[in-house]
Amino acid sequence: MKVLSPILACLALAVVASHAALSPEQYWSYKLPNTPMPKAVKEILHPELMEEKRTSVNVGGGGVNVNTGKGKPGGGTHVNVGRKGVGVNTGKPGGGTHVNVGRKGVGVNTGKPGGGTHVNVGGKGVGVNTGKPGGGTHVNVGGKGGGVSVHTGHKGKPVNVNVSPFVYNYAASETQIHEDPNVALFFLEKDMHPGATMSLHFTENTEKSAFLPYQTAQKIPFSSDKLPEIFNKFSVKPGSLKAEMMKNTIKECEQPAIEGEEKYCATSLESMIDYSISKLGKVDQAVSTEVEKQTPTQQYTITAGVQKMTNGKAVVCHKQNYAYAVFYCHKSETTRAYMVPLEGADGTKAKAVAVCHTDTSAWNPKHLAFQVLKVEPGTIPVCHFLPRDHIVWVPK
Numbered sequence: 001m002k003v004l005s006p007i008l009a010c011l012a013l014a015v016v017a018s019h020a021a022l023s024p025e026q027y028w029s030y031k032l033p034n035t036p037m038p039k040a041v042k043e044i045l046h047p048e049l050m051e052e053k054r055t056s057v058n059v060g061g062g063g064v065n066v067n068t069g070k071g072k073p074g075g076g077t078h079v080n081v082g083r084k085g086v087g088v089n090t091g092k093p094g095g096g097t098h099v100n101v102g103r104k105g106v107g108v109n110t111g112k113p114g115g116g117t118h119v120n121v122g123g124k125g126v127g128v129n130t131g132k133p134g135g136g137t138h139v140n141v142g143g144k145g146g147g148v149s150v151h152t153g154h155k156g157k158p159v160n161v162n163v164s165p166f167v168y169n170y171a172a173s174e175t176q177i178h179e180d181p182n183v184a185l186f187f188l189e190k191d192m193h194p195g196a197t198m199s200l201h202f203t204e205n206t207e208k209s210a211f212l213p214y215q216t217a218q219k220i221p222f223s224s225d226k227l228p229e230i231f232n233k234f235s236v237k238p239g240s241l242k243a244e245m246m247k248n249t250i251k252e253c254e255q256p257a258i259e260g261e262e263k264y265c266a267t268s269l270e271s272m273i274d275y276s277i278s279k280l281g282k283v284d285q286a287v288s289t290e291v292e293k294q295t296p297t298q299q300y301t302i303t304a305g306v307q308k309m310t311n312g313k314a315v316v317c318h319k320q321n322y323a324y325a326v327f328y329c330h331k332s333e334t335t336r337a338y339m340v341p342l343e344g345a346d347g348t349k350a351k352a353v354a355v356c357h358t359d360t361s362a363w364n365p366k367h368l369a370f371q372v373l374k375v376e377p378g379t380i381p382v383c384h385f386l387p388r389d390h391i392v393w394v395p396k
Contacts (some may be wrong), residue, residue, distance in 0.1 A: 023213075024045060024211055024213065024214075024268070024269040024270060025037075025045065027214075027269070027270050027273065028041075028269070028273060031273050031274075031277060032273065032277075032283055032286070035283055035284070035285065035286055036286075037286070038286050038287050038288040038391055039288055039290050040288035040289075040319075040388060040389045040390070040391055041269065041286070041288070041391065043389070044209075044210055044211055044269075044319075044325050044389070045210070045211060045269070047208055047210060185200065185384045185385045185386075185387070186368070186369045186372050186373055186382065186383070186384045187373070187383050187384070187385075188373060188375070188380060188381070188382070188383065189336075189356045189380075189381040189382075189383050192302065192306065192338065192340065192354060192356075192383060193302060193306070194302050194303060194304045194306065195301065195302065196301070196302045197299050197300065197301050197302075198299070198300055198302075199297055199298070199299055199300075200297065200298070200300045200342075200352075200385065201295075201296065201297040201298075202289060202291045202294075202350065202352070202385070202387060202388050203387055203388070209322055209323060209324045209325045209326075210324060210325055211268055211269045211324065211325040212267065212268055212324045212325070213268065213270075214268040214269075214270035214271060216268075217267040217268040217271070217324070218267075218268075220233065220267075222250065222253070222265070222267055222326075223250065223254070224247070224250050224251060224254060227246075227247060227250070230246065230323075231243055231246075234323040236323065242321075242323075245321035245322070246321070246322050246323060248321070249265075249320040249321055249322050249326060249328075252320070252328060253265035253320075253326075253328060257330065258362040258363065259362040260332065260333070260334060260359060260362055261330045261331065261332050261362075262279065262330065262331045263328070263329065263330040263331075264329050264330075265320075265326055265327065265328055265329070266317065266326065266327045266329055267324070267326050268325075269325075272317055272327050272329060272391075275315070275329055276315045276317075276329070276393040279313075279315055279331040280313060280314075280315060280331075280393060280394075280395035281395055281396070282395060282396040283393055283394070283395060283396070284309075284394050284395055284396040285309060285393070285394040286391055286392070286393050286394075287309070287339065287353055287391070287392055287394070288353060288386065288388065288389065288390060288391050288392075289350065289351065289352045289353045289385060289386050289387065289388045289390070290350065290351045290388070291348065291349075291350040291352075291388060292348050292349050292350065293348055295344060295346060295348050298344050298345045298346060298348075299344070299345045300342040300343065300344050300345075300350065301342065301343050301344075302340055302341070302342055303341045303342065303343050304341070305341045306338055306339070306340050306341070307338060307339040308336065308337070308338050309337045309338060309339060309392070309394045310335065310336065310337045310394045310395065311336050312333055312334070312335065312336075313331070313332070313333050313335070313395055314331070314332060314335040314337050314355070314392055314393065314394055314395070315329055315330070315331045315392070315393040316329065316330060316332070316335070316337075316355055316386070316390070316391070316392050316393075317329040317390060317391045317392075317393070318386075318387075318390045319387075319389040319390055327391070332357070334357060334358045334359040335355060335356065335357060335358070336355075336356040336358060336381070337353065337354070337355050337356075337392050337394060338353070338354040338355075338356070339351055339352075339353060339354075340352045340353075340354045340385070352385045352386070353385065353386040353390075353392050354383055354384070354385050354386070355383065355384060355386060355392060356381045356382070356383040357381060357382050357383070358381045359378065360377050360378055360379075360381075360382050361377050361378030362377075363377050365377050369382045369384070370382075
């Protein structure tokens, strides 16, 4: 043992040196020379690749698309709502914006600084109301069963944030069942065949957080007892929506894994690579869902060419809401992963990663998937498509 200790120490130093000397892209090439980098990782490393710096928001069946172009700040905003569309142009900073579309339409009115903002989109639309500082925020997207709901009360009242549907030891709230856009991503394996249709919306994480270099991430605390220090470092106001999302991410990372799975929260690309290799040995593929363009919820048809990538072992990593890129990864021995070609009703093509869990007996009986699919834990494989910024790692 006395002989091995210096050797192990040298190896440890070599690993640290390799992290420090290589950029995240170089580290990927060094550790995974024959594995192409998925689009999701490229976009997190290089946010400028995100569709010419545009921002898209899609809501409900009719849909809301918001596109902020490449112009200078204050150079204008284009908003497209539903089929007929709404054009919005914001002029000079401070000039305010007014949009009005009749018949269950859209009303936007931004007044003087501090005067608040009100956005309302029809019966199935979006409502946003931000009052004076401390007056609270209400966002409702998707009316009857679509989108996301967030409520921050008056100053001092708590913010409610739904837990991730990809953490399987949590029960779904009533709000999440009716309003989480990821509800549509769950399905049964028997329904995955060419010709099958599903109503889907492949959302992107609204937190466009980037990876931190490994050495930087290692120096930043990541635990519930260090939250005040974390909030201070990233200038996040305690009690705000962002603070509650970050707090929830750490809480989910600190919870024990369910039986039959191993979990890890990667705070850098390098640590996600290392974890995946440590659990899978040699990595064959790292893949993410790819969609030609952002669309509202619509019918997608599974086309020919469904490909099974693994039948048992896999590591799946879900991007979390945090100040920088954090992935909640879990390794399972009872997972089947597929690449599923899809075509939307509007002709949009997608290559979606589907993960099927063959043993759900340890999941919370009130998990979102069971309530949506009306099945019991441990009785039948439960599948879900991965959102666009999540990754599945497949062994050779």
